[in-house]
Amino acid sequence: MSDIKTNASLLNALRGLTLARLQRAMRVGIRSLWLHRLRSLLTMLGIVFGVCSVIAMLAIGEGASYEAQEQIKSLGSQNIIIRGVKPPDEQKVSNQGSQSYVLQYGVTYADAKRITATIPGVTVILPARNIRDYVWNISRRVDCEIVGTVPWYPTMRNQPVARGRFFTENDMDARTSVCVLGAEMVPLLFPLESPLGKHVRVGGDYYQVIGVMEARGHEAKTDDATEQKDKSAAYRMFVPLETVKMRYGEILMRRRSGSFEAERVELHELTVKVASLEEVTGVAEAIKTVMERNHKKKDYQIDVPLEMLRRAERTKQIFNIVLGSIAAISLLVGGIGIMNIMLASVTERTREIGIRRALGARRRDIIVQFLVETVMLSGIGGILGVLLGVTIPFIVSHTAGMKTIITLWSPLLAFTISALVGVVFGIYPAIRAANMDPVEALRHE
């Protein structure tokens, strides 16, 4: 019977609660929390650390996955990238180095033609040849990847030109010696002047700089297949594909002691743009089939940025679930701590409860009083936790150089949950206080 009554009075307590009364109850609550400062602080710590760790971990996780996703996005989500890969068994042969050998691998022009001809949904195709060489400006030198490609590279790969222009169809047809530099290498080659209009030297040839790409942002190290190309091309220079074909031919030679090694590679990279996002997966499958049929060796690799993006998102989801459960557990522990202290406090203040009841306090007044105290305890803990949780990622990104992102919802959610913990774990002690018999309570020492 008393249970039903307390439930009813709990509802009444909340219904009859005006703002003025709440304010008063809060003032009384602050007073009694302040009376036991140390105890209140220690009780709060559970919530503080719970909230703080949730926000900090989410911020760090969010930052990391943001970087990974940005990188994948920069490849273009509608793109499928086919890269030429030196087949592993061939690599072994070439490493023996005793014989002269012409290694042929990679994506061919025939592949490009076949893909456009046979697979519907493919809109643009972007071939690229990558050659590793030194780029010189008088005495300055940069180890660079020379990318021979086509004029629509910037739009397709989401890598806009910052200054100047990219080369055009005319440059392609005329096989002009022009180049567009990656932003990262500009300060190394042209520390003082604008590179536009100047010439750089590669081997025996000179190229006029007609543009500079936009910086690609922080190139985070990911062990994703995307960036596993040997020693990853930090510096890149873009040259018309036809020009590269003319200058380098299709056979790359490398001299070694006693032998020389040659590689015959038509294309290092082929980017296929699919008309719509929905078709990406299907087209990727089709390309796989086409490539398998025409390549005896596995000398290519197909990357689908969209799939990588989806995988990254799934990873992030799992990460969030794990974080969520850690948060839930830590807040649960914090809540139990609060409940424990409030139960002790109720026992300790039995006499006060008796006095208040004798002087006209209803059960619901007692409930409100203790509930307000608990909610304040967890709420203040939550606020401290949010402050700390916002500060930690800030410090981390400044000292460790990691990117951290604090989403708006994470402090809000953490705080709401902490306040909710106060309500949930405060109800039982409050009901216990309210259910005390006034006579017994007054007699309590």
Next chain:
Amino acid sequence: MDPAIMPSPIVQFDNVRKTYQMGPNTVEALRGVSFDIAAGDYISIMGPSGCGKSTLLNLLGCLDRPTAGHYLLGGQDVSGMDDDALSAVRGTRLGFIFQSYNLIQQLTVVENIEIPLYYQYRPENECRERACKFAARVGLTDRLDHKPFELSGGQQQRVVIARALVNDPLVILADEPTGNLDSTSGVEIMKVFDELNAQGKTLILVTHDPSVGKRARRTIRLSDGHIESDVRH
């Protein structure tokens, strides 16, 4: 109260019984007690320990409900009321004075005095004003912001008296009001009671100090759950 209904008694006990369940045995604390108290009366309830004094006081104070019988306070039957209604009765119609003061230690004098008003949800400034007025009445104007432990026993008991008066109750119940005081403070407090009664307040004192009991105009003597004697002097 309306003077027209003044003749009707302010407290009516009609064959009130109270039994407690103590493990397997039932203890009869009050075995049918009946009496009336008129408005403005000054009554002491006396008797040896275990005679049912405390039980009677708890019932009078609406802290407990009788097992059988009726208790009419100001013409209203409170014996069957639910908890919230009883709380309201305590807060509006009764004033309590305890032996051990029962002040809330973390609150100041004025805050202690305004507790009964606080639970009637009166506006804050009204509470404060009234509390100050009653503190002045018991001579504590210069102690308003002190905590109870900074006051002497006599002063604390005066805070309690102010608290009992602040809601303008029908009846003031005092449980051994001088029990924790030295004789001088005790006499002082008793004087305050006399004054209150002279002003028309209905006082019920529970005590086993005969000198205190004698000051009342009527003494009800309890023994083993019965009224042994009911003397007016």
